[in-house]
Amino acid sequence: RKEVEQDPGPFNVPEGATVAFNCTYSNSASQSFFWYRQDCRKEPKLLMSVYSSGNEDGRFTAQLNRASQYISLLIRDSKLSDSATYLCVVNTGGFKTIFGAGTRLFVKA
Amino acid sequence: DAGVIQSPRHEVTEMGQEVTLRCKPISGHDYLFWYRQTMMRGLELLIYFNNNVPIDDSGMPEDRFSAKMPNASFSTLKIQPSEPRDSAVYFCASSPIIRRQETQYFGPGTRLLVL
Numbered sequence: 001r002k003e004v005e006q007d008p009g010p011f012n013v014p015e016g017a018t019v020a021f022n023c024t025y026s027n028s029a030s031q032s033f034f035w036y037r038q039d040c041r042k043e044p045k046l047l048m049s050v051y052s053s054g055n056e057d058g059r060f061t062a063q064l065n066r067a068s069q070y071i072s073l074l075i076r077d078s079k080l081s082d083s084a085t086y087l088c089v090v091n092t093g094g095f096k097t098i099f100g101a102g103t104r105l106f107v108k109a
Numbered sequence: 110d111a112g113v114i115q116s117p118r119h120e121v122t123e124m125g126q127e128v129t130l131r132c133k134p135i136s137g138h139d140y141l142f143w144y145r146q147t148m149m150r151g152l153e154l155l156i157y158f159n160n161n162v163p164i165d166d167s168g169m170p171e172d173r174f175s176a177k178m179p180n181a182s183f184s185t186l187k188i189q190p191s192e193p194r195d196s197a198v199y200f201c202a203s204s205p206i207i208r209r210q211e212t213q214y215f216g217p218g219t220r221l222l223v224l
Contacts, residue, residue: 034212043200043217044152044215049212087152095142095164095165095204096154097213099144099153099154102151
């Protein structure tokens with residue numbers, strides 16, 4: 001079993017739709033969690049950190065469920081510019097960072 | 110700030126040749142990371158440094174790979190000898206410590222093709 005698992009997609013959604021991604025992790029001692037975004041042939045960039053209480057940044061909402069060991073990302077009112085690969089990232093201690101394989105999102109006009 | 114700088118951006122070499130990838134982290138960042146990304150394996154952490162000292166190199170695939178950080182503003186990842194299966198995008202990232210959320214800032218990557 002991979003340490004961090006994501007549905008690879010692709011998710012094809014129309015503009016304005018709401019889409020949600022989940023990510024599961026296997027190490028119950030994991031300490032911090034993030035969502036990164038990676039555009040085609042570009043470097044990953046931090047989208048948002050994920051806090052135990054959940055957090056929201058504009059159209060994006062991230063949540064953490066420690067009991068079930070998953071994190072989620074919700075995108076509301078999807079834009080064409082949201083098309084990218086979304087990487088779930090788990091830090092298992094220190095800076096030992098594990099990236100998921102990513103979920104591809106295509107937003108269509 | 111210019112962000113993390115990597116060179117070269119593209120490298121094409123022949124099997125058996127030595128390859129050296131370079132990275133300049135963001136000034137003031139205490140941590141530096143080397144990653145490799147392939148379609149098959151995704152993004153893998155190879156090694157990371159704290160204050161120029163290697164902390165965890167468990168991700169380095171084999172002895173052909175080595176990394177150094179002689180000072181706070183420069184790091185290298187060397188592959189000697191290179192093999193076709195080393196073809197990948199190699200990213201360098203750096204990070205400050207902000208509370209307990211360790212944001213990593215990635216460079217643009219070096220696309221390596223070993224023929």
